[in-house]
Amino acid sequence: MSKKIKYSLCIHGGAGTILKKNLSDEKKHLITNDLKASLSAGEKVLKEGGTALDAVCAAVVCLENSEHFNAGKGAVYSHGGKHLLEASVMEGATLKAGALANAMRIKNPVLFAKTLLENDDVVFVSGDAVDLLAEKSGCNMVDNSYFDTTFRKEQWEMAQKLSKETMFLDHSNLKMGTVGAVALDTNGNLAAATSTGGMTNKLDGRIGDTAMIGAGTYANNKTCAVSCTGVGEFFIRATVASLVSHLMEYGGLSLEEATQKAIHEHQAKLGGDGGLIAIDSNGNISMPYNSNGMYRGFVNESLKEQNVFIWDDVEV
Ligand code: ASP
Numbered sequence: 001m002s003k004k005i006k007y008s009l010c011i012h013g014g015a016g017t018i019l020k021k022n023l024s025d026e027k028k029h030l031i032t033n034d035l036k037a038s039l040s041a042g043e044k045v046l047k048e049g050g051t052a053l054d055a056v057c058a059a060v061v062c063l064e065n066s067e068h069f070n071a072g073k074g075a076v077y078s079h080g081g082k083h084l085l086e087a088s089v090m091e092g093a094t095l096k097a098g099a100l101a102n103a104m105r106i107k108n109p110v111l112f113a114k115t116l117l118e119n120d121d122v123v124f125v126s127g128d129a130v131d132l133l134a135e136k137s138g139c140n141m142v143d144n145s146y147f148d149t150t151f152r153k154e155q156w157e158m159a160q161k162l163s164k165e166t167m168f169l170d171h172s173n174l175k176m177g178t179v180g181a182v183a184l185d186t187n188g189n190l191a192a193a194t195s196t197g198g199m200t201n202k203l204d205g206r207i208g209d210t211a212m213i214g215a216g217t218y219a220n221n222k223t224c225a226v227s228c229t230g231v232g233e234f235f236i237r238a239t240v241a242s243l244v245s246h247l248m249e250y251g252g253l254s255l256e257e258a259t260q261k262a263i264h265e266h267q268a269k270l271g272g273d274g275g276l277i278a279i280d281s282n283g284n285i286s287m288p289y290n291s292n293g294m295y296r297g298f299v300n301e302s303l304k305e306q307n308v309f310i311w312d313d314v315e316v
Contacts, residue, residue: 005283006301007046008184011038011059012287013069013295014177015229015275018310031068032308035297038062039306042181043299052191052225053091053114056181060087060110060193063179067149069295070177072108075147075197077156080204083147083197086211087113088124092190092219092281100134101126101211107140110195115139126207147197159201177295178210180217180227182279190281192217192225192241199232208232214242221281223248224255230267230274230291238266244278255279259286 013035023031042059046052064072075083087109088099098116101124106112112134116122125133135141178196185191194217196210209216209232216232218241219225226241235241240262247258259278267274268290275289277296287296287309297308 005184007186008279008283008285008298008300009039009042009046009055009059009181010183010277010279010285010287010298011035011042011063011179011181011296012227012229012275012277013063013179015289015291015294016177016273017291018293018295020311023310027068028310031295034063034066034068035295035308036306038181039297039299042183046183046185049186051187052183052185052189053089053117055183055185056191056193057089057110057114059181060179060195061108064108064110064195069179070152070197071179071195073147074149074152076152076177076200076202078198078204079160079201081156082204083144084202084204085109085147085195085197086208087193087195088211088213088217089113089117089193090191090213090217090219090225091117092221092225095220096120097123097213097217099124099211099213099217100130101207102205103130103134104144105131105141106134107142107146110193112137112139113193123213124211126211152200155200163201178229180229180277182219182225182227182277184225184279184281184283188221188281190219190221190225190279192219192227194227194229209235209240212236214239216241218242218245220245220249224258224278224280226276226278228274228276229294231272234267234270234272235274238262238270238272240267240276244276248280255284256286259288263288263290
């Protein structure tokens with residue numbers, strides 16, 4: 001068994017078609033800087049003895065505030081031209097969770113997911129109630145136009161032009177960029193968080209895996225914490241996040257064996273495209289994907305530097 005690490009944090013900024021030829025040096029630089037800032041924000045919490053839950057939220061807030069990712073500012077547009085946001089969090093010590101879908105005005109959806117987790121009455125809220133409840137609970141609220149960016153607007157216009165059937169999703173035209181984080185804190189607790197705008201030109205009302213505990217997010221101190229990214233419908237049908245945990249708990253698999261099976265055997269065999277980040281209770285991490293790339297990075301108490309990657313072969 002590998003040596004136990006005191007704290008460890010892993011993040012992603014989405015998996016999908018990230019072609020080297022389409023990513024300018026300037027954009028790559030901006031994105032990797034944001035990933036590093038997110039790792040720093042989460043690591044600060046862990047270094048100071050904070051909880052894994054606070055660390056994953058700090059890391060995700062940082063990415064939600066960046067316009068380079070499909071979460072918070074910079075979220076994609078739905079078919080109806082709105083930003084409909086999703087987020088979820090889960091804590092491994094208590095198995096408590098909070099999740100929301102179709103929020104339109106919460107600046108940092110992951111923080112309201114954490115509020116739901118802490119209140120412990122309701123796990124999952126969707127629709128108009130989300131914004132009303134978030135406002136009541138003191139969340140920072142913004143107009144839906146706060147999430148606008150030219151880049152996502154152009155993607156949406158292109159997707160609208162290309163889509164022949166407007167009612168249903170056409171996966172070939174959809175762009176991703178969801179964000180997430182998983183962490184182990186110095187008390188040995190695990191947590192996971194995920195946040196997204198969903199898929200470009202998605203059907204208004206559609207809910208993806210990011211909002212669903214067990215599909216896009218899962219954490220259990222006995223096994224691991226997981227955050228997923230990819231075409232949500234496949235992650236929901238393969239219940240990818242909880243599958244990793246169950247393969248470890250009931251199948252006796254290691255973290256790496258379980259994540260490889262969940263992504264490459266279950267999700268990919270259904271026709272899905274995406275990846276996940278996961279961490280176990282020893283602080284080991286795993287970051288498999290079956291798409292063209294995945295923005296991701298990790299740091300732990302024994303590393304001098306943050307490690308950030310986009311493709312298999314390139315550390316950036
Ligand atoms: N999983 C997200 C969704 O289907 C998209 C993504 O990961 O980029 O809504």
